[in-house]
Amino acid sequence: MLKPFTSALLLQSGYNAALVAVGAALLGFAAGSGGAFMFLRKRALVSDAVAHATLPGVGIAFMVMVTLGADGRNLLGLLLGSALSAGIGLLAVEWITRRTRLAEDAAIGAVLSVFFGFGIVLLTIIQTMSRGKQAGLEGFLLGSTAGMVFEDALIIAVGGACTIAALVLLRRPMTLVAFDPEFAAASGVSVRTVDLAMMGLVLAVTVIGLKIVGLILIVAMLIIPSVTARFWTDRTERLLGIAGLVGGASGYAGAAISASAPDLPTGPIIVLVCFGLFIASLLLAPNRGVLASILRHRRFQVRVHRRQGLLALARGEPILDPLTLAVLRRAGLIRNDGVATEAGRAQSAKVLRDERRWEIVRQIHQNEAVSGRYDGLTPIEAVLTRDEIAEIDRRIGRPVPAEGAA
Amino acid sequence: MGAEFVQLSLTPLAIGILAAVACALPGNFLILRRQALIGDAISHVVLPGIVVAFLITGTISTWPMMLGAAGAAVVAVVLIEAIRRLGRIEPGAAMGVTFTSLFAAGVLLLEQSDTSSVHLDVEHALYGNLESLIWLSADGWGSLLDPQALADLPPELGRMAVVTLLIAVLTAVFWRPLKLSTFDEGFAKTLGIPTGALSLGLVVTAALAAVAAFDAVGSIIVIAMFICPPAAARLMTNRLEVQVAWSIAFAAVSAVLGYVFAGYGPLWFGGNDAVSAAGMIATVSGMILGSACLFAPHRSRVGVPPEPEQT
Structure with a gap:
């Protein structure tokens, strides 16, 4: 043949x-x-x-x-x-x-x-x-x-x-x-x-x-x-x-x-x-293919689970979703028994603070494009300048240790 | 004339009329839903279905082939939908990709397998052999009452009659939801009509008509009958009930005239062999549609002046 x-x-x-x-x-x-x-x-x-x-x-x-x-x-x-x-x-x-x-x-x-x-x-x-x-x-x-x-x-x-x-x-x-x-x-x-x-x-x-x-x-x-x-x-x-x-x-x-x-x-x-x-x-x-869109979907899924997991850590809520646990564990943010590592605590504190900052942003810029970009995933640094973030931080007050953190 | 007519022409005529009507009924809705070419796609993919059924069973028997063809039609619909969604491709192109590839696969399988001993080839699939469906044991109109002769009717006639009846009953039963979802899908949905299932059901019904007709008359009539009579009827009226009635009439007239022209036309012109009845039926339906385009009362779009200014 x-x-x-x-x-x-x-x-x-x-x-x-x-x-x-x-x-x-x-x-x-x-x-x-x-x-x-x-x-x-x-x-x-x-x-x-x-x-x-x-x-x-x-x-x-x-x-x-x-x-x-x-x-x-x-x-x-x-x-x-x-x-x-x-x-x-x-x-x-x-x-x-x-x-x-x-x-x-x-x-x-x-x-x-x-x-x-x-x-x-x-x-x-x-x-x-x-x-x-x-x-x-x-x-x-x-x-x-x-x-x-x-x-x-x-x-x-x-x-x-x-x-x-x-x-x-x-x-x-x-x-x-x-x-x-x-x-x-x-x-x-x-x-x-x-x-x-x-x-x-x-x-x-x-x-x-x-x-x-x-x-x-x-x-x-x-x-x-x-x-x-x-x-x-x-x-x-x-x-x-x-x-x-x-x-x-x-x-x-x-x-x-x-x-x-x-x-x-x-x-x-x-x-x-x-x-x-x-x-x-x-x-x-690439881009339009089925494999590419599966990968894209997967990456997005990981981002969402990582962020939700970090928020849960920061608020001291229990994490039950197996995918979230796997994502956090693989990134070295929690230990095998589900307790946050040093890096995990730092990042979850940051995520929680960003969430608070977004809240303020959405109050200030109610009808503007900035608020529209809030999807729970976009880091605030991608939208606001450092000065604006500092101004928001002034309103929130100094960072306080999150509940559950040592 | 009588005896010869019953023996040679009665059954092909009846089968032709039944096949034409069976295809024209779902065709009405396909036209209105702008899915007219589904009929085209289905009649192409029937070939691989039949070949696969033949390869599995090894014989030319009707029911496995009908099943194979219907299976292929469903596979094609699923493939079209998958390609359209996964690749974000417009439906026409997705359809074009699917049915040509499946048809190519069917031709390849047919060439590869040893079908020389049986009557299965591409030409037969395309234009059937309506003329050969004769009623040998009939010897006049009296045979219609003779059970012995009736038992010898071509089996295609019975199958076609059953399928046509089934399609007519289905159309009547689902008339209201079908009409509603065809003209205003959103409204139909708010009434709780499962429009998705209804749409798939319509395609499957069309496939059923295509497969049954294909068995008897070849795929070219199937495409022509799905589209030409309903399209011509669409130009005659604004009411769906009337349109369906017109389409049945047009389909029957095409079948009768086409068969007569094919069988006797060449004799009038001095020839001595008949031409393809399937092709002639399609041609006649085209002529009917052509005249409808030129003269039918409702031929132009609503709200458009008779001579639209085109850029």
């Missing part, structure tokens, strides 16, 4: 496998960064409608080419047809959302199912045509890389490059529209045009991806990389880059894995590799 995989990864397991791997990587990059804006605009599923709407175009293009006497399987012709019908589907979604009371999700679902159903009708017609038997148009449903030739890879490469170029050129207006459409409109950017351009990019990626991933799974390549990238950054430019890398890496690795063994269809493998990257990011990403 490993040997064929590494040789496929290094582009050494045959011409076709290398072609597919490079094509899939390019496609993944274009799809990842192309889908990013749809994700930021919160319209990720529009690409689902676009992808399904390609099917009738493929069928019609095949029939037209056969009628004209050409080879019905010409990839460029099929892609042109699919782009045309996907464009019509896209405009239909836009038109339904704008002109009727139906919400966008209903429009997406309607276009998706109707175009796909019509495409299936066309496919069954083609199957009964004399030259349609060997058309292999079903390959467009789930992608088929078996018969890929150099021209196909070239089409994918050129299409991917054009998509990325358009993305780089249009990134400013698209960022603007994605984050604040009202402001964009007010500053003279035509939101509708930019939206259509965004979807045009998605359309281009979809059409290019038909051959490798197929129209049902290309949606995954448009959505998953940008969702994955979102875990790692808060900046649009980086999001585009990371999404592209995630898409490219999963395309390349997926193609290599699928070349390493029989019965591993390329499209699904690419999608699953991408999903694996997504799950890893969901769990491990």
Whole structure:
């Protein structure tokens, strides 16, 4: 398993496998960064409608080419047809959302199912045509890389490059529209045009991806990389880059894995590799990842328990909560039998005094931001200057030994 | 015409109508709650569910597969919710991540396992085989009263009828809370209606409809019937009762016309083979929705001028 995989990864397991791997990587990059804006605009599923709407175009293009006497399987012709019908589907979604009371999700679902159903009708017609038997148009449903030739890879490469170029050129207006459409409109950017351009990019990626991933799974390549990238950054430019890398890496690795063994269809493998990257990011990403937020929660919990424990020590109340005891013990503030150490007594006295100081602060600055920062955890030194604290201390009076302290 | 019609077309037509109605009923509420694409997601994840059920039991039998598909639908809903909450991702994208990945896993499992001996493939999952559900032992309308012939009805018909009836009863029983929580969730909550459970119940009902219909007619009709008839009905009226009635009518009309066009349409144009009935039914429902968008009395938003000025 490993040997064929590494040789496929290094582009050494045959011409076709290398072609597919490079094509899939390019496609993944274009799809990842192309889908990013749809994700930021919160319209990720529009690409689902676009992808399904390609099917009738493929069928019609095949029939037209056969009628004209050409080879019905010409990839460029099929892609042109699919782009045309996907464009019509896209405009239909836009038109339904704008002109009727139906919400966008209903429009997406309607276009998706109707175009796909019509495409299936066309496919069954083609199957009964004399030259349609060997058309292999079903390959467009789930992608088929078996018969890929150099021209196909070239089409994918050129299409991917054009998509990325358009993305780089249009990134400013698209960022603007994605984050604040009202402001964009007010500053003279035509939101509708930019939206259509965004979807045009998605359309281009979809059409290019038909051959490798197929129209049902290309949606995954448009959505998953940008969702994955979102875990790692808060900046649009980086999001585009990371999404592209995630898409490219999963395309390349997926193609290599699928070349390493029989019965591993390329499209699904690419999608699953991408999903694996997504799950890893969901769990491990700094800041937005699940692990990071568990750690953050844990740290917060420790702070709360430490402070409540110190307050209880200072007031001479018994501590019963096992977590509080463990936290204090680990910090060396109490001994194993629950009696406060020297450090524990000092810190609890300080905490109690801070609590008293906060009380005064909240009386003085009743309606000000300072009082709002009282959450029982923020140290008072983080909010007030030393002089202000000294002034408060003057009101409280000198420190007195807390009850329970020796 | 009579005998041949009963033998070849009556059962597919009936199954088509039942499947369409079963999907359109919950679809009404999904549309109003802006969850229309849940139907899309469910019909994709049904595939891995069925494949896993096949791998476990090793046979193509109905009930394990229904269970597997329903299980997969629940897994998908839970996953979508988990990704949405844990990753703080908008619901549409969470849905897109989940159903495409599960579908990919289903296709992979299908390719890996040895299903060549049985009739289970992706194409069948997508557009079913409505035309093949014929009633062989019928020899005319009289067979409807002949117990021996009735016993030979395709089992899909019985299952679909039971599921459709169940969904209709559920809709009727939960009508009031469902209506309230769909239009004003906050108000429904103050009345003590468990809106969360109701919402999950609606999704499970939709999954049930999807699974039953999927078994008979493939997933493409399922998505189309969840969305197109209720959406068209939404443009006809402002009353939920009337909307549901319209949607049932639209669903039935799509099923009948779609089946007829698929079976007889090519003959009119000089062809001699029928086209996919499932695809044709979806196409007809789309045409109905298209005409509703153009001509229906309540097609525009309330308070918006007929030609909205867009920036």
